[in-house]
Amino acid sequence: MATILKAAPRNEMKGSTLTTIRSAGWIPAVVYGKEYGNKPVQVEEIDFIKTYRAEGKTGVFSLDVEGEKTDVMIYDIQYDMMKNQYVHIDFYAANMKEEMDADVPVNVVGEAQGVKDGGVLQQGVFELSVRALPKELPDSIDVNVEELEVNDSIFVKDLKSGADFEFNNDPEEMVVSIVPPTDEPEEETAEEEEGAEPELVAGEEGEEENMEE
The missing domain is CATH 2.170.120.20 (Ribosomal protein L25, C-terminal domain)
Structure with a gap:
């Protein structure tokens, strides 16, 4: 049996409305295709996660919008990592007889x-x-x-x-x-650092010459 994901029409596009939709456990989405046109919808987050796990991003499943079923694929997913929340889904209404x-x-x-x-x-x-x-x-x-x-x-x-x-x-x-693995430069050992003579800067060199005079 083909996977069916139910969706509801979505009319309001304002940011405040989208926030309310997400707070209620739904995800704002859109369905579009050459022959389908463009239709804003919303899907329940739990149902979408189950469908996504079952079908993956390239799987074809049936999107049921008030009884009207359309073969779709997940085209794009927007996810907010900070809020751990799905922000928006793009569904593509696929022509099953046409390569894509x-x-x-x-x-x-x-x-x-x-x-x-x-x-x-x-x-x-x-x-x-x-x-x-x-x-x-x-x-x-x-x-x-x-x-x-x-x-x-x-x-x-x-x-x-x-x-x-x-x-x-x-x-x-x-x-x-x-x-091949990259060779990291060897760190200078403590003994090498202790044995090295300190370099004299210009000012120090001039002071030594004055002391000799």
Whole structure:
């Protein structure tokens, strides 16, 4: 059974009204699409969190606005880290028969052999642009790094696109690499510091010459 998220129409756009909506446990949102137009709505925060956990950012689910159901995806989420609160959600009304572009998170899998040998993993991109029908968009792009040695890299061209989607990124774009560890300069030991002769500044040097005279 497809996931259904219920929403209510939202008419007021004033800041004070939005604050009241959030205080009541709802999230202001908007639904838009080429054929759908633009409709302000609001969704209950608890229901949205359950839907987001179940479908992810690229999952397609049904948004029910007063009995009118529309296939949508989560296009953008605004979250206030200070208040620990969802601020606004953008839902995209997807045409299920038309390919679309979406940013899909990169998920690094495993521990690289090069990291075990002292190297450092560098991740070049954290999302990849993918084109596919809405139902075929992946939740994430898994990149297995277990066999990577120091100085090895994985580029977009090295990733195997699924049968139902393709990458939009430059094939030569680096996704992850293992770089050699950086050598930190050795700190001067206490003995070296004690054995070092203090440098004389110009004023001190002149005073010594006067004393000799």
